[in-house]
Amino acid sequence: MARLLVYYHAKFLSYFRRAWEWCFLVSSLAPGAAARFLDELKAIVGEEYVYYHPEDLLVYEYDGSIDRGLPGAVVLPISTDEVRRVMALCYREGVPVVGRGSGTGLSGGAIAPPGGVQISFSRMDRILEVDTENRTATVEPGVINLDLDNHVHKFGYRYAPDPSSQKACSLGGNIAENSGGPHCLAYGCTTNHVLGMEVVLEDGSVVNLGGTARETPGYDLRGVFTGSEGTFGIATCITVRLLPLPEAVKTFMGVFPDVDSACTAVSAVIGHGIVPAALEMIDALSIRAVQNVMDLGYPEDAGAVLLIELEGLQEEVEEIGIEVEAALWESGPTLVRTAEEASDRERLWAGRKGALGALGSLAPNYYLVDGVAPRTKLTEVLREVAAISERYSIPIANVFHAGDGNLHPCLLFDERQPGALETIIEAGAEVMKVCIDAGGALTGEHGVGLEKKELMPLVYTDEDMDAMRRVRDSFAPHNRLNPGKIFPDGTHYHPPARRPEPGLSI
């Protein structure tokens, strides 16, 4: 009897709940302008590719970093024409627009402005053409970086920029942020590999920037556009440069007792006149995170590990390899080992590229500071970062592109603890100041976005930033594209308060 009562009680509650939710569903379809606007969006991309229910929007409020912002609606177009029509509609209605690739960015670049429309490119993911003769590939913006790389491998080519999120990040997002990656030390960032693109401007007009050749007459608008963080326009078709696959690849792992000696080794390698394809450092805390999740062959008692990759002709790699080993041994490592087998190298790189995510095994949130410091000052800068870590009692993991001085100190925290986020942002700003004071830069490869906009005055004068705004105005005079990014305006897009629930495991 009691079970029956409980059953009917639960049944009644569930019906009641459904009726309750149905009321909200109906009221959320507000009559009037907003509903008409949504209808027009649906007419362009199809009903199932417009999201506006609050629950659906929740999953588009984040990227890979700490900023959050609920879009007003999300549309998922399938062609340039649909993008053009969506943009023209938003322009007519004065609705701000932001593009989104896979949402793996680390500066809040794809976070929607309040009431904005987010255009997600996950459906525009076709590789349109691979031209092996001219070594180019033409793709849609939603193509995943690694998918393109794997696809062109079949023809003996590669797409060189390899952000650590390359398994998930899209080419469109790479262009917006001018993304880098470990191998950018030798090959340059995204801008060095994009030849041309078709771009939809804020009013829905379509223009072509660059071309299929490496040099084009007139202004290098392609160059200006790359890294404009979605504020100039939205690329809908992209032609990139391909490089031949190297004949030989060799990876060295140097194990050091502390970060200082690893930094010395970085200088030693570069001092020998060697430019490796990649030169990465992973500190003790990051190693612990990686090994926590999966054994990828990193020594758990090391103070720091250097990962050095050489690429080129067989003889060249052999010859320079000897020099690299010599340079490493000069700086007091506990071990130097080489990985020539592809599977061995893949394991090491899987650890490096998964290091950021692995931090989740230590703390629920990280705040990654994308500062750049001159290579020669790495030791001092990292010491100061360690001091900040101690002063604020915040664990900081360092896993970064040592070869080009692109630091990635990750401040670990739990956003559900009251005040944690504010403290983290304050400490992050201090880390950034240390980099700038050492003669470095605000961002190496992640963009300014929401994350670093308030810090821009540390590097640029008002006149500098005005010049930037004037360039933007010539692309997007009404500033409807990804507004509120890059330039300081005092606004924050931080997540709403959470229930406090401590969760740091270190």
Add this chain to the structure above:
Amino acid sequence: MAEQQTQLLANQPQPVVPPGSGFRGDDVPAETDMYRCVHCGLCLSSCPTYTTLKVEPESPRGRIALMKAVNEGRAAINPTVVSHWEKCLQCRACEAVCPSGVPYGRIMENTRAQVLSHGMQSEGLRRMSRMFLRAALPHPGRLRLGAHLVKMYQKSGFQRLVRASRFLNVLPGGMAALESQLPDFTGPFFGPSKTVYPARREKKLTVGLLSGCVMPLMQGSTMDATVRVLNRNGCDVVVPVGQGCCGALNVHSGDLETARQMARRNIDVFRATGVEAIVTASAGCGSTMKEYDDLLKGDAEYADSAGYFARMTVDITEWLASLPIDPPVSSLSRRVTYQDPCHLAHAQRITAQPRELLQAIPGVELVEMEQSTMCCGSAGIYSMIQPELSGQILDRKLDNIVATGVEQVVTANPGCMSQIERGLRQRGLSHPVTHVVDLLDEAYRSEDGG
């Protein structure tokens, strides 16, 4: 320049969600599990539903974001949220690639338990839970009776008559669609005719075999092959009476209470046998049995023995590779491709052993397909609850299989076998679809015959 923007979408009404966590009761997704996800997105490309539908709500990251939102009182467990959770295949491919080590399988199982306890399951899943998962699965007798009836229906020609007459099309409730998904019960059922099958060579070990629920009825010949291959390799096989379904499908649908009862029964039955390992030929069962300790961690009486049971459980491919096997002598001369069952590759991280076994058979050439670790869309009862999406996922799998140009498909899980076989037949293709042990058994038998 003017920077005017309208507030067209800025003031959309937001739903009022009751304050506090939307999760309640004992079986809730643990905060330490959910908040391990740092939304880096590296899971996206491994997710069958994300790569098919290409929208964030149908991705592991999106589903976890919704769990966090419910946990934080920002969203309610309502039909929209539930539809995204129910589209998850629970293949756990995301779990295997997650750099943060998020135990996705576990949190999705507990989330489904919440959906169940809130009475918010979709109609399809609710009906399936009631009719099949609770009324039939825990009762081997009822299952066998039902299977006999279906076998009669299928073998008597009545099925052909019904299908040809299109009589079911006029009945309400999608009877025709349900009928078309009826599993094939025309093959021989697995006895068990006795409880101990003695080793044929010098006896080395004694193992227990899970006979399970539908596998002995749908793939009885594979069960027989499993016993023969184990016997051939020096193992006495004990098939204890009284055992039942492992409860995997109940766990996946969130019906943890029923699953616990089923687990306790199996633990009791196998404990009494004193075997050295508990072998299963079904990857889905193995994965659940290896997690009995987690399922019963709150049960003071059974927690220890559940842990012991979990450690004793091995997949047949894992077990044979560890023996190692006597390689068959005679050659089969066949090109095959191997489909990694999700619950073997992702949940148990077993990918090398089945391939080792295949390559131990002389003449068998293994041709790898693209994305062999991507789900085939079977996923337990998923293909019946989400037929359309399951079909799309299957289509991609079939394309990859056909592209290899092989003559036979090999896998290691009953669900994958029937799903892929059904898909191939619908395309008019006649590739045999078998278990790894079927192929091994064939090799041994041709050796005995010659």
